[in-house]
Amino acid sequence: MSNKIITINGNEYAFTEGETILAVARRNGIDIPTLCHLSGATPTGACRVCMVEVEKARTLMAACALPASDGMVVKTESPKVVKSRRMTVELLLASGEHDCVVCPGAGECRLQELAMRYGVAGKKFPKTKSRYGLEDVNPMIVRDFSRCILCGRCVQACNEIQVNRAISFGYRGKKSKIVAGEDMALKDSECVFCGQCIEACPTAALMEKGARVKIRPWEGKKVRTTCPYCGVGCQMWLHVKDDKIVKVTAVKDGSPNKGRLCVKGRFGFGFIHSPERLKTPLIRKDDGGFREASWDEALDLVASKFREIIAKDGPDAIAGVSCARSINEDSYAMQKLFRAVLGTNNIDHCART
Template sequence: MKNITLTIDGRKVTVPENYTIIQAAEKLGIEIPALCYDPDLEIVSSCRLCVVEIEGNPKLMTACSTQVVEGMVVYTESDKAVKTRKEILQLLLDNHPNDCLTCEKAGECLLQKYAYRYDVKFREHDGDRRKALVDTSSPYILRDESKCVLCGKCVRTCAQINERAVLSFANRGFETRIVADANNSLEESRCVSCNRCVVVCPTGALIDKRNMNKIRSWEAEKEVVKCKVCEYGCDFEVLKRNGKAVAVKAKTPGEGRPLCLKGRLWTELVNVEEVDKPYIKENGKFIETNWQKALGLEEITEKIKD
């Protein structure tokens, strides 16, 4: 494949011709802000935070979708690009609950990170905000509509598994929101609690409910382990405090790796010292169960007993 040489923020870089600007910038260690971009997901350019200025082009262009061109000169932090990012971030904060101090995503939230980076703050206003629709029906995933920035990552990652595609966009304009099936709760929907959506969510709109109030991201000692339930070997982080494992967190699924509830529970049971009770879904309802049934080990354990 042909290589392309371009200049980003005064530094030259050579990359394959099918690279986008955001990928080329990563080669130089330059982070271009983005909420909707994920290298493993379809590019949609919806958040517009990654806009950059290209020499000779009168318009700002999205770095996640614009392919590199020989001799291209890019400015990622020009006055024009930064001004636009600040305006976008301000609109997002105007429509977001001011609870960063207690939000489970604090320390890992991209909206928080970029607002700090560009010195954008919450402000008082009497305009409308997203409705505080909180779905607590699942023992595994908490959904908070008021914190959703409509990046669509959850929709795209859910759709990557053919038999799933549970999440989708509904309504239009300001009323646009993410729904499960025909606007069902997670409990009522076909959701299998795999946690793919939780992993890619950039804000606190989707949270691993089993980890709530257990440990903050900045105080955790982290150890990466591989799930041993199947051949995919998905990666998980074991979160520890003072050497004691208190929770596990799924990491980004690799190509072909689906993530699953069974793997998440197995990894938790093996690694966490004090585990919460497991649940399974039967007839559209979550019910508390034992670990043998949750992990599909009933027949095996009965044979071992015999």
């Protein structure tokens, strides 16, 4: 930290060269609201919500984009600032469908939060109808352009965070739209359905198809866990309602994935609730099929067969393969069973494939 000082709301703070006003403020617990700002991506200064008053500056300045400088004096909630934010939110509310009563995003919408925070009712200007409707022709992501405020966070999430480069700003002026490729459906584009755009979207313009209109933000419970697919070990929240996983989101800033997931992590949980899950032990019948059995019967059979084989052919006539998908405690228990109970080191797993 240098000895350079910025004054925010009357208090002095040291900062490092290159730090933005927003970063210094956040570091010191001062809440400057943002909409388009996406941590880890280049500031765009697009939404004008983070505007602050900087002494000697001709206009309000975007806190997300302006680097702090020595002797700078900033006010983050002055009447001028608040007036500007109210106007920004009014204009956003007037553009497109922001009908909180029936909106699936109500309750976790940044725009709704800002409207509440600044007492904006959204009635000042006549509504302009959205040019673009809803796209849900893929199985995972619903794009509701009528709720899009063109903040560009999804574009940044796609291009700067995940670097999949599938979506960008298209057209100009009032025709502006977030487009995939040359304005095609996501499923026909370069999109790999990581869903980072959903995570970034501050409104309900982007949502998981399977969760939209199925769970409200305050319903159910959130359980933190580790992804069951590759060896990266992404940290995720399972959103659970009525004992069913409804959607998965990334743990923001959690290690190692820092708020990122891939398509399998985000959308690959449906198997858990498949009706095809095994529900009872099964024992092979003489005719070749299976019959259902109780745990006692199945486990007694396994134990007696193992005893029989050990007695006849020795413990090394039994071999086992553990599971690289299941928890450590399972693998530990299985190798203990083989070594300490059956008496063989014939235990392996697919480490080599």
